[in-house]
Amino acid sequence: MPGVLELQGLSRSFGAIHALDDLSFTVPASKVVGFLGPNGAGKTTTMRAIFGLLDLSAGAVTWNGLPVDQAIRRRFGYMPEERGLYPGMLVGEQVEYLGRLHDMSAAAAFAAATTWLERLGIADRTRSKVETLSHGNQQRVQLAGALAHSPEMLILDEPLAGLDPLGIDAIGGVLRDLASSGTCVLFSSHQLDQVEDLCDEVIIIDRGHLVIAGTVDELATSGSSRLVVRVDEDRDGNWARALPGVTVSEVTGGEARLVLGDEMDPQLVLRAAMRAGTVSEFVVERRRLSEVFREAVV
Amino acid sequence: MKYAVIGIVVALVAIRVWLRRRRRPRASVPSPLWLGPLTSDIAMISAREIRERLRGRVLRIGTVIILGIIAAAIVIPVLDKSTSTPEHVGFVGHVTRLQSQLIAASASEAGASYRMIPEASKGEARSKLQSGQLDLALVNGELLMVQTAISPTDSSTNALFVQALARNLGVARAIAAAGISRSQASAVLSAKPLTVIALAKGSAKSPVHSVSIFGLVIVFVMLTQYNTWILMGVMEEKSSRVVEVLLAAVRPMQLLAGKVLGIGMVAFAQATLILGFALLLGNAVGSSFLHGTAPATLAATFLWLVLGYAFYCWVYAAAGSTVERQDQVQSLAFPLSIPIIFGYVTAITTVSTGSASGLFKVLAYLPPTAPFAMPVLVGFGEVTWWEFAASAIVSVASTVLVARLASDIYRRAILQTGQRVRLRELVSRGSR
Known part of the structure; x- marks a missing residue:
């Protein structure tokens, strides 16, 4: 039973x-x-x-x-x-x-x-x-x-x-x-x-x-939204650094990993990226359980 | 004899068949042994212990060896008595009537039979002694010859015969030298010994002596062996961590009781087999070891084996729950066995001296030593039924107390791993 x-x-x-x-x-x-x-x-x-x-x-x-x-x-x-x-x-x-x-x-x-x-x-x-x-x-x-x-x-x-x-x-x-x-x-x-x-x-x-x-x-899906964005003309992710409520956590191989503040809308980030150049990758990333775990027990 | 052999063969075949049945894959598991109707947890735990112990070679080989030793101890004396060969006495020259009488008297004194063999010369007698055809030779009524020198401590029939004959012939020669008449000499040599009146009852020598020793050895070996099994078994359950799985389903007391009950049943089955075998075989071959108080001694031995196991098993189980390594077990085993060794050695010494001291009688009322002391007192016939019962009641009451204390220690210690648990910690802690 x-x-x-x-x-x-x-x-x-x-x-x-x-x-x-x-x-x-x-x-x-x-x-x-x-x-x-x-x-x-x-x-x-x-x-x-x-x-x-x-x-x-x-x-x-x-x-x-x-x-x-x-x-x-x-x-x-x-x-x-x-x-x-x-x-x-x-x-x-x-x-x-x-x-x-x-x-x-x-x-x-x-x-x-x-x-x-x-x-x-x-x-x-x-x-x-x-x-x-x-x-x-x-x-x-x-x-x-x-x-x-x-x-x-x-x-x-x-x-x-x-x-x-x-x-x-x-x-x-x-x-x-x-x-x-x-x-x-x-x-x-x-x-x-x-x-x-x-x-x-x-x-x-x-x-x-x-x-x-x-x-x-x-x-x-809880906590801050995470994005992985590639802009071909700006492989260092400088376009994102100026955006309010956005933190660039890592840039590797032209991919910028972004952590969005609570008020920041991913659509605004997409538009900013398109203004900076050709967007060849735009992924809304789920948090891995390992990340949840690390954040929870630190 | 025939029935004893048939009984043993049937028992061995039955055990063999049962073990084979256990090995065969089956559609359903039979109820554990004869405990079938009892489906309680304790019965299941006991049944597992019994099955695993019977499966082990140590028990089977050990039992066969013990039965072999017992068979030898019972049968060989009987065979020796019935098949003793006569002493071959060679003689050179004439043997007088008096000398013939003395040879017969000496043989009777030594418990020997003999056959007189005439020899032509001293040299021929010597060569037959060397070849083993003669055991001794009397030369001209003056000299006795043997092949190997006889030690004063040699108690063989041949040695006793030679010593008695040498002494008696020497006395006869001295009488002859004294010049007394033949009738006077005959009267001296056939003199009746003085009557000896004993002020105290004599020591209990064989057959009760042998039965007491036999019982003490059985109790000592079985208490040591089976309590060590408990010690090791509890330690292994703890070290393999299987105890955690088991205690998720049963209570600690159930697990402990099942273990000591299962191992105890194997012990009593083995003891019953050994004692039954000894009784059957002794009866079949007409051994004298079952006379007098021997049956009562055997019964007391069996009862005290049960009571002794019941007392010690809890102590060993509690001790086993505090350790989880082989070296820790070894460091525990000796101090635990000291009361057993003390009781055994004291009892063996008492049986050898043939009388029980006041201290020994006190030991018969102490549960750790009573399994050794009380059966010996029964063998001596120095204990009344109410003294026996009082000692048994003291032992049972002590066992209840020890079991309660042991189960408490077991419950607290069995899940504590990593290092040996000290008794002080268990006493000071109120909970797991």
Whole structure:
């Protein structure tokens, strides 16, 4: 059943360090949500708090308005940052075991393990010990373990770390499919380009509190407008320097990158460029997520 | 004997078949072992522990080795007794009637049978001794010859026989030299020993002595082995970080209880197999080691193995949750094992001396040492049923307290990674 995860005023300190500082956000159903922040921002602590792995000094975690208890957590899937598998256990049995700990019957756990290992491309390693697998394949086993019981909420800490492009595509595809079928997906990553391609929404935290949240489109189009303009007769971009409310951030290869003030209309800039010469390029540029991230956490 | 062998073969085949079934891909996973009806988390966690432990070679090979040692310890003495070969006694010259009587008396004293073989000369007797055809030779009733010098500490049948014969023939020669009549000599040599009255009960020597030693070794080996498994198992779950995944679904106490229960069941299955094997085999071959208080000692050993494991498993689990590296485990293992080693050594020493000191009786009421001390007291017949029960109750009550403390430590320490968690930190912190 699709649901909404809500974090309300989470706080937790480790000595003098405020790992979580009145942190609140919502993860909606049927969305892939990127959970971003610099190292030490509190992402892992937040995820552990959702699973009750540490005690909070304040705040609450709810699922569809109900406090998250052990019964609800069993309907969640979790993949921690530091992967957790029994090295000497067989791959298939490992996934089955994790499924069974989430209230699956033996037959259902076996079927789910078979399905997910096949879908993630490691069905031929079902009878292998986990420790004999490569890092990337162990990551897939870990994901299969988190998915075996068809979780309503999937929380993944750095699921893309250390994967090759094919692995990223495989896991990304799985996450998109899960979200489209109603699963709530929250995952952290430092690979911002992948997050931008994969996510519907993004939450950025820093020093334990929320900095910015929204859809990828909202974040990309928010803030100052950015233009890339090439005027063949003025390759140094001098024509733009005199315009009020326009800042030339960079000029390379005849392309001038402009940041417009809030009141400045791009159409006025286009007319000024045409007056300066032949306009061979005029692009309204979206902000990359990496730029949003840098601006948010500086 | 036949039934014991059949029973062992059936058990081994059953284990083998079960392991093969586990390896075969299947449409549905069978319920874990005999815990089928129990689908609780603890049962599932226990079943995983049992499966992984049974799959390991250490357990299977170790069990086979132990069974082999036990079989040898039970069967060899019986075979030795029933197939002992007679001493081949060569003699040169005439053997008097008195000497014949003394040879028979000496053989009886040494517990040996013998056969007299006439030799033509001293040289022939010497060559047969060298070739091993004779064990000793009596030359003209004056001289005994053996191939290899006999040490005073040698307790073999041959040595005892030679020593007794040399002594008795020497006495006979001295009597003859004293000039007393044959009837007087015969009366002296067949003198009845004085009656000895003991003021205290004698020490419990074999077979109870052997059973006590056997039980102590089993308890020591199993407590050491299985508690080390717990220590390592908890450490490995922490170091591999799988514990974080598990605790996202189950409570720390469930995880801990499942682990100690699973490993405990393997331990008791192995102990049952070993003790059952010893009983069956001993009974089948007619071994004398099951007489007297030996059965009670064995039963007490098994019960105290259970109680000892129940007490120590929590201690080792809590300790394992504070470390995440092999070297840290090694630095913990020795101090943890000191009470076990102390109890074992004290108990072995007590069994050897044959009497229990006051301190040893106190140890029988302390949970860390009671698994070793109490079965020994049972073997000595020096404990009443209510003393036994009182010690068991103290142990169970202590186990409950230790389990609560251990689970609290485990809950706080198991997710703390990066460096070894100090006990002081756990006591001072109120939460994770």
